[in-house]
Amino acid sequence: MSNSKCQTLDTAPEPEDLQNWEVSRRTFLQSATAVGATLAVGMSPADAQTVMPGSAKTKSVTLNINGQDHSIQLDTRTSLLDALRDHLDMTGSKKGCDHGQCGACTVLVNGRRVNSCLLLAVSAEGDPITTIEGLSHGDDLSPMQAAFLEHDAFQCGYCTPGQICSATALLDEMKAGHASVVSFEDGTQNAPKLTDREIKERMSGNICRCGAYPNIVSAVRAVAKGMSL
Known part of the structure; x- marks a missing residue:
């Protein structure tokens, strides 16, 4: 040495x-x-x-979820997903990647799909929020929920709540004439057509590790047919 x-x-x-x-x-x-x-x-x-650690700021927040107001005291850094699951016991929305990449936590805010793991709960105050629990009416499933069952559009089911919320918003977007990347590629941006490519593109933010994608497309198409899309 x-x-x-x-x-x-x-x-x-x-x-x-x-x-x-x-x-x-x-x-x-x-x-x-x-x-x-x-x-x-x-x-x-x-x-x-x-x-700074140890200097958390809390705030009283009122969230309108599935048509009902919920007032809770939250750390201002709490995500909407954590507020739903940990504070309101609404565990339908799943925490997958917690980085906005898998879509398992998808909910609807003002009718638009969002990754609730990336949205601060305090920023959603005053906006109507719909979770998977709010799509059904008691024991009556929504058309999309029923279609997922009928077409076996899931296996383990972990991603399914986010998939269903995303698919529900997808059809509303199509009805409103919103274009996607595929719409521009196909030259149909002024009147998008619900092709399989459109469905796959618009659902691309939701990952299914089990690979149930073909049946998910079938379920979306079945509901769209009932809506004359």
């Missing part, structure tokens, strides 16, 4: 010094996070403290 290596070992910090250094490093990173948030969204230094 060279003398330089021996000297490095001889001058190595004591364990308690390493611990103090780690704490200081952690504190630095936390402070840097707060400063970065301040610069990114234009918060004042006082507001930036709310992103």
Whole structure:
């Protein structure tokens, strides 16, 4: 072993010094996070403290879910998905990736589908929210829910609530004449046609690990036929 290596070992910090250094490093990173948030969204230094660990800010929020108001006290950083599942016991919406990539948490806000894991609950206050629980009326399933059963459009079922919410909104979008990428590729953007390609494109934000995609397309097409789309 060279003398330089021996000297490095001889001058190595004591364990308690390493611990103090780690704490200081952690504190630095936390402070840097707060400063970065301040610069990114234009918060004042006082507001930036709310992103620091141990300084959570709570707020009373009233969410209109499936036609009923729910008033709850929430950390302002709580996602709509966590508010539904952890605070309101509405566990139909599933937490999959928790990064807005799988679609298992899809709900409808103002009739439009959103990934509830990415939406802050406080930002949905005042907007009508529909979850999978709100699509049926008691024991009467919605047409899309019934079609998923009839066409075996699921296997494990974990992604199914998000798939059904997304498919429900899809048909409303088609009825309103909203175009997709496929609509422009096919030259039908002014009057989109509900082809299999359109359905697959519009459902591409919902992942089914079991691979039930063909039956999902069949279920959507069956409901669309009943709506004359």
